[in-house]
Amino acid sequence: MSSARERLTRLLSLVPYLDAHPGADLEETAAYFGIDSDTLIDDLQLLFVTGRPGHMPDDLIDASWEGGQIFISNAEEVSVPVRLSAEEAGVLVLALDMLSSLPGLDSEAVATAASKLRVAAGENLRTAVDVSPIDADEELLSALRQSVEDGSALSIDYYVGSRDELTTRTIAPTRLVPGADWYVDAWCYSAGAPRRFALGRIRSWEPAAHPPMSVSEATTNSYEVTLGLAAGGAWLADELDVTNREYLDGGDTSVRIRLLVHSVDWLSRFLLCHADVITEIDDTEAVAAALRRLG
Template sequence: MPERASDRLSRLLGLVPFLTRRPGTTLEELAARFQVSEEQIVDDLELLFVTGRPGHLPDDLIEAEWSDGRVYVDNADEVSVPVRLSPHEATSLRLALEHLAPGTAAAPETVAAVRDKLTRAAVSAAGDPGAGGFLDLAPPTIEPRLGAVLSAALRDGTALRLQYYVPSRDELTVRTVTPHRLRLGRTWYLDAHCHSSGGERSFAVERIRSADPVPAPPDAEAPDQGPQQVRSEGRKAHLRLVLRPEAAWLADELAASAPDCGLTHDAAGPGTVAVDLPGAGWDWARRLLTAYGRGVMRAEPPELAAEAAAAAEEALRLYGG
């Protein structure tokens, strides 16, 4: 695959400062340092002969010499300073660190040191380091005690007994799982083998109410049965929503928490999403419609939509009063 121009430019911007500080580095060492062939390094050095200040006179161009296998550069003052992170790059790396920190095995002091360096780099790149500044980051997080339990289970390969809330059914379930990994989407997810349901499942970490290690995973249990589960009483409904484009994100949230959720994209025009939730709790569905009704084009069953509309009108009346 041909090399991208941006990749080569990044290497050239690193190559000149590296040689300025380490004159006489061999072609072999440079190839290993920048993870390319010696032929590519020679090609880069030949490009330096036509690189330099505007004007393109001999004294404006970078000079390079490697006749004895050792490389020297001269007349490269303008690009002899190592490349600094831009504010966007430093902030992106800091955000990535915050995303990964809950699921990493790195020592907390190491994460804290990297966080501090990236913060100072972002603030410095944005302007005068002495002027102060801050990064406004709000990545998804995992509650520390829960994060420690999940990390230990992932590290040791042990099983966990979870109390897990399923909002689409308004139920608190108890499941025995063997975790595989923590994965970041809109929020954190725990991918695991669920022994209670007998298959691979993804659990939104924010809906895990408790997690306790168990000595060994038992044989597959009957799914969602027994006194360990707290079920909401009341009616159930096959809930069908057609979401407007601006509320399409809600479909992903519902699908992540309900394995039996069905999605149909562009159901009522570009960007719309139809969501089918069989067996949704009636009270939960009414609360969902009351909270997000502005983004819903259609809702079934009609009597459920009517109850949600009445609840919203009553709330507005109380606010008005």
């Protein structure tokens, strides 16, 4: 069964399609939208209560499919294909520009998609769409990308605003993350745990050797765990070092992820912070550590 979001998306495409193809074959239309004929009929029946506010007969869409041919009427206001607003187009172009800066992607394909979107949005909106990615020090970005690719470490001077303090740390970057600022996820040897650093707060940097691990770190190798996240916690998948994600068949946004973990101690604290949205985990050691913290 389709989720409410999937059905709404399909209906917004179905009406202009049927308006442009009067007498469309029922079975062929269902196949075109990747559904069966019974689901399509359910969608057509929903159109009878869809239309402008007022709910008078002339306000609602009319549909018929007798003889296997589909006809709709009174659907002029929703028969135009959905188009992006200026804000939506700008956000997508900005996202593509940021993606082109990340390592491991086909930058040429991303740039081509962004270029096509700019042209299409400009034609639709009759105005130029001009957005730029987040400003960041190009030398710093280049150093971090190189560090991510070859697994090297960096020594950074990092400003902590909450304490008005400039700290020196040795980090092993794992990935770059665009957001309100550019961020880098890294193993911080000073904290002995994964950390996320804002590039705007990195004052200086230089190559560094990986420090020798402490006894506790040496006994805790990086490993992967499987976590299930309820719909209310699905956003966490975008904040973590996820190696795989699978959206569950529940009609919502619940998700199962594979997560790279560097420390049982960190994972146990994560479990306690987000216990209300975690539906499953295959790491009994971390669960036991979390329970000990509660005790």
